[in-house]
Amino acid sequence: MEACGIFFIDTNIHVIYLICKYITCILHTNCLFFTLREPCKKTSSADKAKILLSSIRKVINSRFPDLFDKFNDLTDRRKRKEYAMAEIITGSLFMYIFKETSRNAYNNNRREEGFRENVLNYFGFNLPHTDTSDDVLRELPPGELEALKAHLASGLIEQKFFRKFRFLNKSYLVAIDATGIASFDHKHCDHCLTKTSKSGVVTYFHYVLEAKLVTSTGLAISLASEFIENQQDRDYEKQDCEQKAFVRLAAKIKKYFPRLPVCILGDGLYPNNTVFDICQKNNWQFIITLKDGNLKTFQQEVALLKATSSKENVYRANKNTRTTLEYEYLNDIEYDRRYFSWVECNETVVNRKDKATSHQRFTYITNVTQNVQNIVRTADSGRLRWKIENEGFNSQKNRGYELEHKFSRVSFIAMQNYYQLLQIAHIINQLVERSKQVVALLAEHSKQTIVDLWRKMTAYLIFSHAQENILTPSLPD
Numbered sequence: 222m223e224a225c226g227i228f229f230i231d232t233n234i235h236v237i238y239l240i241c242k243y244i245t246c247i248l249h250t251n252c253l254f255f256t257l258r259e260p261c262k263k264t265s266s267a268d269k270a271k272i273l274l275s276s277i278r279k280v281i282n283s284r285f286p287d288l289f290d291k292f293n294d295l296t297d298r299r300k301r302k303e304y305a306m307a308e309i310i311t312g313s314l315f316m317y318i319f320k321e322t323s324r325n326a327y328n329n330n331r332r333e334e335g336f337r338e339n340v341l342n343y344f345g346f347n348l349p350h351t352d353t354s355d356d357v358l359r360e361l362p363p364g365e366l367e368a369l370k371a372h373l374a375s376g377l378i379e380q381k382f383f384r385k386f387r388f389l390n391k392s393y394l395v396a397i398d399a400t401g402i403a404s405f406d407h408k409h410c411d412h413c414l415t416k417t418s419k420s421g422v423v424t425y426f427h428y429v430l431e432a433k434l435v436t437s438t439g440l441a442i443s444l445a446s447e448f449i450e451n452q453q454d455r456d457y458e459k460q461d462c463e464q465k466a467f468v469r470l471a472a473k474i475k476k477y478f479p480r481l482p483v484c485i486l487g488d489g490l491y492p493n494n495t496v497f498d499i500c501q502k503n504n505w506q507f508i509i510t511l512k513d514g515n516l517k518t519f520q521q522e523v524a525l526l527k528a529t530s531s532k533e534n535v536y537r538a539n540k541n542t543r544t545t546l547e548y549e550y551l552n553d554i555e556y557d558r559r560y561f562s563w564v565e566c567n568e569t570v571v572n573r574k575d576k577a578t579s580h581q582r583f584t585y586i587t588n589v590t591q592n593v594q595n596i597v598r599t600a601d602s603g604r605l606r607w608k609i610e611n612e613g614f615n616s617q618k619n620r621g622y623e624l625e626h627k628f629s630r631v632s633f634i635a636m637q638n639y640y641q642l643l644q645i646a647h648i649i650n651q652l653v654e655r656s657k658q659v660v661a662l663l664a665e666h667s668k669q670t671i672v673d674l675w676r677k678m679t680a681y682l683i684f685s686h687a688q689e690n691i692l693t694p695s696l697p698d
């Protein structure tokens with residue numbers, strides 16, 4: 222009996238022991254689970270806004286330390302000077318940095334006392350009404366802001382910001398392309414281009430030819446811009462106008478970046494002797510799209526020699542697709558007593574799931590002699606030309622900068638100055654969006670977007686109390 226009693230007590234102790242062990246194990250597992258699992262970070266909206274604001278300030282102070290001094294050096298034709306020149310220009314620049322979409326939207330925010338005070342506290346400048354800035358931008362020679370933009374881009378190049386993106390460790394990839402920026406149903410200024418429809422309706426518009434430094438990571442940094450202007454009331458003819466504008470644009474690139482090793486990326490409008498001459502004279506490389514109809518004699522020789530071309534195949538795969546890239550090249554193909562290389566890339570993409578297959582062909586003419594080591598880099602760099610359309614024009618039209626909005630309805634000079642300020646703001650914001658802090662915010666959850674971060678920043682500037690923020694003036698007196 223006694224033995225049985227001991228056994229009973231023992232059994233109870235054993236059960237309690239097991240229960241305790243079980244609870245400890247669950248607690249331990251849970252602790253371990255919470256320890257091993259990365260804590261879900263949730264930054265408040267106000268903190269997100271503050272991080273974004275400090276990133277903008279940091280990019281300007283570290284990458285463009287003389288920006289505000291340079292604004293003060295611009296031509297000032299005002300008689301009454303309520304604001305410093307730097308405040309006038311910075312005010313318009315920040316309209317684009319804040320992605321305000323219109324002067325009216327910016328003025329509506331500016332009416333809020335908190336917004337003005339917060340901008341003063343964060344960036345150290347008083348925010349003028351956009352009409353005050355507009356008066357100045359109508360009088361400011363547009364070449365001055367363009368030269369300043371080139372100075373800022375030069376600074377980034379000197380800081381070796383783009384060094385790792387150079388083509389064959391030598392040249393900076395400079396994509397060239399034109400885009401429309403404004404269209405009117407009436408004559409806007411003496412410089413408007415015109416197009417007459419079949420029914421006789423005349424449209425007035427402005428086009429600008431851009432040279433942007435592009436990288437494989439999606440940066441598109443404006444180096445120079447050339448407005449395409451009307452030619453004795455003739456209707457706009459893309460080929461003719463863009464080619465003439467390229468001659469002026471190339472001169473600007475050479476003037477602002479005299480020693481920069483350049484590789485020009487152009488579309489099917491650019492394989493012609495004018496472009497080849499300019500590249501030869503400036504010692505620039507080029508990789509230019511060759512359409513089927515371009516340079517007939519060159520393409521005939523390619524067709525004759527194609528069977529002897531050198532080839533290189535590359536396979537790339539990710540979780541969704543399998544891509545086969547067949548690269549092909551020929552050197553020393555004659556065109557008008559000059560010799561260039563021909564490059565082609567045939568891309569086949571197979572979707573892993575449904576096995577759907579797509580095919581694309583990319584053909585280029587280049588003055589870079591091809592070999593097995595550089596063929597892939599050459600064709601891949603040629604394809605970066607589309608970055609000027611996507612990361613360049615598309616971003617500036619549709620992602621908060623409103624490139625096609627009429628920031629000035631009457632003045633061609635102001636229109637050009639707004640254009641240059643938009644380019645400078647876009648350069649600054651591209652660096653901000655790639656800064657460590659902002660990338661970390663975007664990585665917090667999959668639905669966090671750049672658009673949402675900017676909205677939070679504007680709301681914070683309007684609604685937070687200025688005195689809560691640290692007074693850190695950035696502008697000189």
Ligand SMILES: [Zn+2]
Pocket residue numbers: 408409410411412413414426427633
């Ligand atoms: Zn006009």
